[in-house]
Amino acid sequence: MSDPRPDGPEGWGALTRVTEDADLTDSLRRIAGTGCSLLDSCSAASVTVIVARRPVTMAATDELATALDQAQYDMDDGPCLTAARRQETIRIDSIADDDRWPTFRDAAIGHDIGSSLSLPLIISDDGTFGGLNLYAHGVARLSADDQQLAATFALQASIAVSNVVAYWASFDLSRNLQAAMEHRGVIEQAKGILMASHRCSPDEAFAILRRRSQDENRKLRDIAVEIVALTQTGDPT
């Protein structure tokens, strides 16, 4: 049997490096690639994330995995969706002989994929489900030992994916807040200019800005940027 220890295969160190990736997709692609590389027969892998009941392949080793996932999304059914939603592992030794998901079966046959292994990723975020999908050419190429090894990896990957989701959510929030601070700054400058030129209150200055926003159907911050810029060269109002 293959070594199922969390610190066993060298590739598992990839899970600790996900925060060095450029974004969430890179992190999940690394997880998909590492999961596939652990199994000798794995030909392609992907990570499915279901948010608000909508499944999406967040990362894949190649287009083959994406195509097989899409065949399942088109029918809103298939082994990887079932694994993610029911949080159970589904191993198919011979996809051609499995009649549960005909669309997926036909797509797999079309890509010469004979066996698959779908494992749940337990994501600590309400309403979000994940799955690791492993595909292999040929029949019965993913064994019970492979399943045990992949299940242990998926458990570790679940923690990494949850952390990555939280990390990138915080990163996005930080970036959005930085942009918001910049927009707020220029809007406050424009309000100050209007308060001085119109001798009005902050609320009235904001009303002037948003009336122009309405009249021109433009974002208020774009108008504020113009006012601040024009103040340096001419009449801002």
Place this chain on the structure above:
Amino acid sequence: MIDVAPLRAARQFLELTIMELWIDYFALGGIQDAKTLAAYLNGDGETSPGDHDAIVQALNEVFIDRGLNHPLDYAMT
């Protein structure tokens, strides 16, 4: 008292989270924290007409991105 029901309906229609709306509102000069904003939209609490209009503007700017021109009314004329 200003009617917040249209704002609440707009947020749901636009599928904006409270945090997404709060960031846009904060960028426009909004003065309440996200928790207070959520309570206000639920009809719990009050704010100034100017601050109310910052919430309206934040929602209207999302409507701009969707091809509409300021469908929500402001408190101040």
